[in-house]
Amino acid sequence: MTTTASGLVERAVRAARTQRAADPDGFHRRHDTPHTWDRWARRARVAREIAAALDTPVDAVLVTDDPHRTYPTRTGPVPGDLITVTDPLTAHPWRFIPDNATPGQSWWLLDRCPGCATEVPVARVATLADLGDHLDPNRPGGANRKSAERPTECACSPSSPGEAAVRGVARNATVR
Secondary structure, three states: OHHHHHHHHHHHHHHHHHHHHHOHHHHHOOOOOHHHHHHHHHHHHHHHHHHHHOOOOHHHEEEEEEEEEEEOOOOOOEEEEEEEEEOOOOOOEEEEEEOOOOOOOOEEEEEEOOOOOOEEEEEEEOOHHHHHHHHOOOOOOOOOOOOOOOOOOOOOOOOOOHHHHHHOOEEOOOOO
């Protein structure tokens, strides 16, 4: 019993410290109003969903405001979710944003545009196999195979509707 409790305590404290460091104001104010609690609980659900899809521990998932993408609502634009999944074995962070075509069921993997280094959606991921297919250099069609769902142009280009058209979001700024 002590081992389980100690392990839970250690993981809980680590999770609280990670959340507090990533979003100090949001973490501190999560209990302030029904709206802030709802947002916190929704983010917890998002973390559980993607953790299950990628077969990773939920405490390896961090959901924060996306400072570069907003989503339209009845009351005006709200920040999108930026989902960071840190590989427990390598500590490599993988970043995702929700796929509005299938909310809660799939996400867009973010990666750097080879042309300008802006972080853009590169592949739809609903399962660990989808991520593996995208990352596998020996996949059929080669490493540079274009997937049907991938935006055809870099979203950082002012003339490109790529990301907004595919995902239905407004892009606020370039990620540097």
